[in-house]
Amino acid sequence: MKYTEDHEWLRVDGDLVVVGITEHAAEQLGDVVFVELPEAGTQVSSGDDIVVIESVKAASDIAAPVDGEVVEVNDALADTPGLVNADPLGSAWFVKMKVDDPSQLDGFMSEDEYKDMIA
Amino acid sequence: MPNLNRTPLHDLHCELDARMVPFAGYEMPVQYYDGVLWEHLHTRASAGLFDVSHMGQVRVSADSLEVAQLALEALVPVSVLGIPEGRQRYGLLTSETGGILDDLMIANRGDDLLLVVNAATKEQDVAHLSANLAGCAVTPITDRALLALQGPASEAALAALVPGVAEMRFMDTSVLDWRGVELWVSRSGYTGEDGYEVSIPSSNARTLAEALLASEAVIPIGLGARDSLRLEAGLCLYGSDIDTTTTPVEAALDWAIQKARRRGGEREGGFPGASRILEELESGAPRRRVGFLPDGRAPIRAPARIFRIGSDDPVGEITSGGFGPSLGRPVSMGYVETEFSGTGTVLEAEVRGRRMPVTVADMPFRPSTFKR
Numbered sequence: 001m002k003y004t005e006d007h008e009w010l011r012v013d014g015d016l017v018v019v020g021i022t023e024h025a026a027e028q029l030g031d032v033v034f035v036e037l038p039e040a041g042t043q044v045s046s047g048d049d050i051v052v053i054e055s056v057k058a059a060s061d062i063a064a065p066v067d068g069e070v071v072e073v074n075d076a077l078a079d080t081p082g083l084v085n086a087d088p089l090g091s092a093w094f095v096k097m098k099v100d101d102p103s104q105l106d107g108f109m110s111e112d113e114y115k116d117m118i119a
Numbered sequence: 120m121p122n123l124n125r126t127p128l129h130d131l132h133c134e135l136d137a138r139m140v141p142f143a144g145y146e147m148p149v150q151y152y153d154g155v156l157w158e159h160l161h162t163r164a165s166a167g168l169f170d171v172s173h174m175g176q177v178r179v180s181a182d183s184l185e186v187a188q189l190a191l192e193a194l195v196p197v198s199v200l201g202i203p204e205g206r207q208r209y210g211l212l213t214s215e216t217g218g219i220l221d222d223l224m225i226a227n228r229g230d231d232l233l234l235v236v237n238a239a240t241k242e243q244d245v246a247h248l249s250a251n252l253a254g255c256a257v258t259p260i261t262d263r264a265l266l267a268l269q270g271p272a273s274e275a276a277l278a279a280l281v282p283g284v285a286e287m288r289f290m291d292t293s294v295l296d297w298r299g300v301e302l303w304v305s306r307s308g309y310t311g312e313d314g315y316e317v318s319i320p321s322s323n324a325r326t327l328a329e330a331l332l333a334s335e336a337v338i339p340i341g342l343g344a345r346d347s348l349r350l351e352a353g354l355c356l357y358g359s360d361i362d363t364t365t366t367p368v369e370a371a372l373d374w375a376i377q378k379a380r381r382r383g384g385e386r387e388g389g390f391p392g393a394s395r396i397l398e399e400l401e402s403g404a405p406r407r408r409v410g411f412l413p414d415g416r417a418p419i420r421a422p423a424r425i426f427r428i429g430s431d432d433p434v435g436e437i438t439s440g441g442f443g444p445s446l447g448r449p450v451s452m453g454y455v456e457t458e459f460s461g462t463g464t465v466l467e468a469e470v471r472g473r474r475m476p477v478t479v480a481d482m483p484f485r486p487s488t489f490k491r
Contacts, residue, residue: 030154030155030156031155031156031157033416033418033442033449034418034442036417052417052471054442055155056347056442057149057155059418078416
């Protein structure tokens with residue numbers, strides 16, 4: 001897994017990248033009550049807000065970590081937003097993206113680097 | 120955190136692993152280990168303990184109680200003279216233009232009045248009271264903490280320590296003894312639940328808090344759940360839902376203005392902004408605070424503009440909103456032009472550039488459970 005400074009994790013799955021948020025981020029957000037996802041097929045640029053997470057406290061945006069196309073979104077989050085707190089690293093992934101330029105993934109943090117950042 | 124005040128329960132919050140945030144100049148717990156959702160639901164199902172020591176407690180006294188009551192009536196549209204001994208009433212400090220300087224509780228304690236005001240406004244309130252309450256002593260109480268115990272199990276939990284609280288009704292106030300410590304108790308709160316607010320000398324506050332938390336029914340509750348609880352109960356947050364730009368009638372707080380202070384009443388007017396407020400009581404205000412139920416699951420928070428369907432001219436705004444854990448759905452409140460304030464009216468809120476349908480709804484969103 002790779003990690004961004006915005007507390008997202010990226011898991012490479014063939015030619016796709018799966019995007020979610022870290023346990024640390026989920027804990028900071030508090031109880032998630034609503035997740036707004038983009039539509040599959042949306043072309044996005046790195047830094048575009050693609051997901052809105054509403055917790056009981058506030059709304060937070062999740063930015064696209066890389067340029068590419070959103071090819072699949074996790075519809076289970078619409079009915080069960082609490083998955084983000086229960087299983088942030090697993091079943092609560094947000095989107096799968098087809099990456100325009102795989103070299104963009106090289107700049108992200110390793111797990112150890114991410115752990116150092118939040119320590 | 121630098122430059123922030125701490126309440127007498129600060130160390131206890133830290134030991135309970137609270138997440139502390141700055142609020143109204145204080146370092147306050149926003150949530151504890153279980154999180155906002157659980158704290159909210161637990162309060163409605165059992166009982167929750169809130170540290171509200173940041174709020175202002177102010178004693179108003181004079182040569183006679185009546186002098187103090189009549190003096191305060193010059194600043195609030197409330198019948199202060201009509202508050203019986205041992206009772207309290209919700210009130211508003213109004214401005215010359217009919218806006219709201221603060222909302223507060225006014226208790227008649229027999230010998231004096233005890234006011235509880237908002238944390239963010241307490242200094243300006245004390246200055247305003249001191250400058251304008253003729254013949255009165257205005258004394259901020261700075262050596263006492265304020266705890267709130269809210270929820271259906273509150274009576275049993277507090278009465279186990281202080282049996283006298285069981286006899287109190289909603290909005291009663293009483294001075295009671297607990298192990299030689301003088302408690303100022305009212306049966307009131309900010310959650311829509313039965314419960315109490317207890318003023319206690321700062322040095323005894325932790326012992327009382329721990330004694331209450333020792334009950335299986337009671338867990339500590341932070342500001343996060345305090346906000347979602349009051350929102351479901353349709354209660355205003357000063358600075359968000361009411362302020363100097365909203366009048367009591369616009370804010371749908373007409374009920375806080377008793378007949379004695381209205382046109383034709385025994386002590387009509389005589390408070391700041393009376394001409395505008397009394398006129399609005401008779402003829403209505405151009406806009407009204409209402410509840411909104413958003414369609415779907417997305418919370419609509421402040422600020423968000425409200426439109427008629429398909430129109431680009433705003434007719435209102437959201438002033439508070441979020442997810443209502445006990446309702447399992449988002450709820451909001453705000454202002455809308457009176458013409459569109461009828462229950463059931465469907466309007467649109469603008470959220471992140473998109474229009475979302477909202478329906479005007481009665482408040483409280485969830486029936487209150489006061490012990491009257």
